[in-house]
Amino acid sequence: TQLLEQSPQFLSIQEGENLTVYCNSSSVFSSLQWYRQEPGEGPVLLVTVVTGGEVKKLKRLTFQFGDARKDSSLHITAAQPGDTGLYLCAGPNNAGNNRKLIWGLGTSLAVNP
Amino acid sequence: EAQVTQNPRYLITVTGKKLTVTCSQNMNHEYMSWYRQDPGLGLRQIYYSMNVEVTDKGDVPEGYKVSRKEKRNFPLILESPSPNQTSLYFCASSLGSGQGYNEQFFGPGTRLTVL
Numbered sequence: 001t002q003l004l005e006q007s008p009q010f011l012s013i014q015e016g017e018n019l020t021v022y023c024n025s026s027s028v029f030s031s032l033q034w035y036r037q038e039p040g041e042g043p044v045l046l047v048t049v050v051t052g053g054e055v056k057k058l059k060r061l062t063f064q065f066g067d068a069r070k071d072s073s074l075h076i077t078a079a080q081p082g083d084t085g086l087y088l089c090a091g092p093n094n095a096g097n098n099r100k101l102i103w104g105l106g107t108s109l110a111v112n113p
Numbered sequence: 114e115a116q117v118t119q120n121p122r123y124l125i126t127v128t129g130k131k132l133t134v135t136c137s138q139n140m141n142h143e144y145m146s147w148y149r150q151d152p153g154l155g156l157r158q159i160y161y162s163m164n165v166e167v168t169d170k171g172d173v174p175e176g177y178k179v180s181r182k183e184k185r186n187f188p189l190i191l192e193s194p195s196p197n198q199t200s201l202y203f204c205a206s207s208l209g210s211g212q213g214y215n216e217q218f219f220g221p222g223t224r225l226t227v228l
Binding site (some may be wrong): 033035041042043044045074084088090100101103104105106 | 115153154155156157158161171174181203205217219220221222
């Protein structure tokens with residue numbers, strides 16, 4: 001069974017700090033997506049990583065896909081209160097059914113002013 | 114504006130009273146799905162649809178029905194709601210069936226309470 005484990009589950013930091021959250025699996029994924037969900041809203045896609053070792057940057061957010069395509073990380077530089085939200089990773093079911101995404105439980109981030 | 118809309122946003126009902134949550138997308142997406150989100154359990158897929166008249170069960174389909182008579186609409190039906198269906202529900206759509214690459218667009222959510 002493919003699982004995506006995200007850590008930490010909760011993170012509360014001060015504005016300006018750096019942080020890294022993780023999305024790990026024992027299974028290989030053909031790609032992984034990161035979504036951010038703000039309170040009271042649906043998740044919104046931040047990035048899709050496809051190639052092992054790939055690094056993508058989105059302003060202060062840096063996403064990395066592990067070389068073996070079993071894990072991914074999200075690093076935020078100089079966090080701001082607007083970064084507060086639930087960060088979810090998701091990947092396709094590789095067991096012959098590409099129609100369903102597997103979701104991690106998320107990292108809930110609070111950035112305090 | 115490209116979007117997924119859901120109605121109602123909030124609903125309080127009683128056990129056994131049939132209800133429908135509507136979902137509509139204006140992006141001509143083929144793929145639509147319903148999720149429920151519960152603390153500690155994350156997002157769990159209820160049903161999905163690959164296209165008109167094509168639906169299939171997700172991970173937690175018990176107690177729910179769906180239909181896809183038009184490409185843009187994908188209503189979620191609870192024929193006899195029970196308290197364990199109290200949850201936050203999201204409708205999502207994406208361009209096609211390559212889920213690993215296609216962006217999922219989510220609606221704003223429907224918070225359902227069943228008393």
